[in-house]
Amino acid sequence: MDSSKSADERSVLQPFVREGTDLEVVSVKQLLKLLDKAAKSARTYGASNPVARRFFLQFHEELTKHLEQYARLTFLIQRNQLFFKEEVVYQPDSDATGESIAFKMYSDGIRELTFHQGLTQDDLSFFLDALWGTPVTQEEKDGEPASIDEDDDIVTRLWAKSLDTITLVTAEELVRSSGFGMDVLELQTQGFMNMSVSSLRDLLDRERAILARERERKGGANEGGTSDPASAQNAGAGGAPNQRRLQASLVGYEVSQEELEALAVEIQAETGRDTTLYIIDVLTAILASERSAHLLTKLFEVWGSVLDALVRNGQWTVLESVLSMLQDTEAIRPDLGSEHKQQVALLFDGLNRPERLKLIEHYLNRTPKAKTEGLATLLLSMKKETVPSLCGLLANLETPAHQAIVLEALQTVAKENADPIVKGLSDKRPAYVKNLLTLIARWNDPRFADSLEKALRHPDAAVRREVLRQLSQLRPSGNGAKLVGLLADFDETVRLTAMKLLANGQYQTSFSLWAPFVTAEEFQDRSPAERRAVFQAMKHTAGDEAVPFWQGLLTEWSWTQRKKKEEMALLAADILGKLGTPAAIAALEFGQKKGGGTVRQACGAAISSANRQQRLKTPQAANS
């Protein structure tokens, strides 16, 4: 501890600190409060959240200051407490063990934690990630979630990082270093190597005798040592003292710099190797080579789990190549028995399992920016029986880009099994139904028109509008009764769209279907635009059948709602003029006589307009 700095600090903190209090302990307690705050905000908002980030930076800054002053900071860890200088400096309010920094370390068997001077933000961030079991932030790339190695804990992660600035001591290390514990490695005293030490005398005697015999036989003419182990075994037999000695050396076992460099390159390549691809290569080699039926059975089971894993991790391109390789199994191994062929077939069938599609869904929703290359191929390889599951996938995916891929696949796969698509139209999720509508639009098959009409009851207005848009394509003519029914729709835009469709002149509808809507009191409350659209639609679908209704409006009189009645009469006059049939003209003439001043004027204008229209039509007709 730097006593001079401590004295300086004492003077700064003096007003706030009781006499006799250790300023280092005060500083540590403040630091831990900051750490707790940083940890809580990181857990609540995520580590990259600006608030969490600010707390983290503040903690790092204060910790750095502390370490500059005291060089290091060591905590002893107990169940739910941190001790510093034999004083409790951290203890969560309650027994909230799950969130306690102390308990996190204690449960991993950490007894002692030390921060050292020079601690960088990265080091600290790594430590906190390890503490909370979160993946390392910089590993998250391209929206791919960083994976957490399930075999790691705080101790192994920190060891692998080999930080000089954060060190740990585990309880087990302490036990070991104290020399406690049973002697866990027991010497084998029975079995083949069972000679006891008491027989060493015999051993030595026999060896001496052998040596003497060898010496005698060679007459002391031994040439001496050699550089290889084989000769070393026999060396030393006989001769002068130094000639008797075993002579061996490591000459010839030197490893050159070039050889070491070549190894370094290999190590690097091995470390950077794509593990998944490597294991697939191993499995492929086994597939091509293995003769044992039992192992082949096991291999195909493993391939099933491989497919699962690739799907789970969104490795579509790898999956694509694995599938393509498996497709060629019979070519690679024409000797495969029927049982194994069946296993291969089952692998492909297994692709259609709903669980697999669930895995895809889980991955894509977890990874909004996932690379999807190869996914389409997988989905397109699915059988028509998978359509319900594919529909489920489409319904549950959250990202439009992902939905588009599934849609693409369904366009092909569901062509021969469209029932699930039709059923899906009654689903309550608008995005899903809209996707299905898009699919139906792509097929452009009039057989779906009836099913589409059912979707007109969908609770979402945008869906109903979309249905109408598609109906205009698939059923642009015929009985417009269902469309008239949409006048009861709550959404004006839907009603207007329906009316616009009916106004295309291709639908027929009896006035009796219109009457309940247009004669109702509430009809007058609808917007002028809608009323105009309704009259237009009536003109095109019911024609002269509606003329009596409009004529009635021209002469209707009431003490109440005179303004609205007049508006209706004016709209009626206008539409009668546009209808321009003799019956319509007659109705207008009637209105010109019996209606109010404004109505009379409107009827006159409508008659003139109708006549103009008529005149325009006549020469055209004559010319034609």
Next chain:
Amino acid sequence: MSELKPPSAGAPLSDDAQPILTHEKSLANKIAKGSEAGDILDQQLVMLGIQLVTQLNVLIKTSRIHGRTNAALDKPVESMLTLVRTLSVDHPVVLRLQNDFLFLGDSHLKMSAQQMAVFSSIIEALNRWKIGGVSFASGTESKDLREFANLFVGLDPDKHNLADLQKALTDAGVTSIELEEPRVLQLKHANDTESDSASALPKKEDDPAELARKQRACAKNGYAQAAAAVGDLTQSVRAGGTISFKQAKRAIQNVIELMMRDEATMLGLTTLRCHDQYTHNHSVNVSLLSIALGNRAGYPKVELADLGLAALFHDMGKSSIATDVLNKPGEFTEDEWAAMRSHPTQGVLDLTKLRGITNLPGRMAAASFEHHMNCDHSGYPKLSVPWKISLTGRILMIADCYDAMTSSRVYRREPIPPAKVLNMMFAKSGTSFDPILLKLFVNCVGILPIGTLVMLESNRLAVVIRPAQDKENAERPLVRVITDEEGSPLDQGPELDLTEQDEGGMYKDSIVRLVDNTEYRFDTSRYYV
């Protein structure tokens, strides 16, 4: 690794206690197979340890309310007895409290947040009495537990001490339960200058003999920890369960720390080659040798851990082979050989299936698949497609072959002396083995490898305990003298550095002959373990 072992098949467990022992059935089944008793998972032992803590807590709490003969104690006592009998077959089971951490033997009992209350209750109860550990012998009976609990809660720890409690137990005729004083652990103090994560390891300023003892103890623990991890996973694969490398990863990281500090002591442990534990010891030996070789080849620390972990499980495929085939003393039939030859492929398939392709380290797959392949593809499995053997595979081939040939094992009882093995391996340099790696390996284990028995010029026997540091004097390693000139064994024989010279420039002693210890069936591992 715990010293605790499960009971033999002859010690049936009480059916009454089934509900608390969720894994007991499987444990009993495994034990019933007989030969696999040594493979029982540490994980399961730890699980049973947690049950022991839980039941002890129930027993103590119930005893605070009821007398020793009350029926309310029946269930916790019965459960405790089942656990104690399961855990204390070879040694008493010891529940220890050290620095606020509970251990079963020497295995740390990791607790979850949910178990916190129970653990805290026991820790506080033990702390009140200043008890460092409670050991229960296999002969513990119902009355012993009742008496113990009764005295534990009946006597006042403020007025009595630990000795009083132990005496009261003895007076009551309870001899199967013993209390331990708290052990004084060597804590790392705030003014220590060591800064690395292995700072709890012995410090250099310690007395050399004590330092050597501690280093050896650390090394042995590291070795045992790794062996336990292999046992766990082997058993897990046999049982078709899931596998986690967490325990193994910690063990290997520890081994690497120890290896970096004292390679010779760690490699000395590879002389431990007992055949009944062959697979486990062999796996750890191969891992240690691979780490040492990898280190010389230039693997960075993290990659070295990956390599060590891979090596530790290179024989995982043997878990799929029937134990009676693995342990068969006689010659194998053709089918049995075929089964043995299938283990590299079995290993990859098992590991891939259990871990999933995306969670299996590539080096582990390579270690399993390639370790018998030989560089010239003359080994197995035979492949019908071109295959480039990875560096991991080539390292494993050397480490595996060296340890296998120097080991005594069931199906080839006679081990070969290390120096002879190196010689045989060199004959296959460039064909079976990578020549560069083999050279590095010799540099690593020495031309006279650790464990080699030698006769000295002074007519004494000695064993090599550390390869020569100076390559020019490769025949002059550090040896431990094990007999005097008459051949009388020395208990703590001196260590001799054979490069040492006297004033006249003459070597103080030299090796005159390598002794084939296997011919005499003399196991040199006793000088390392």
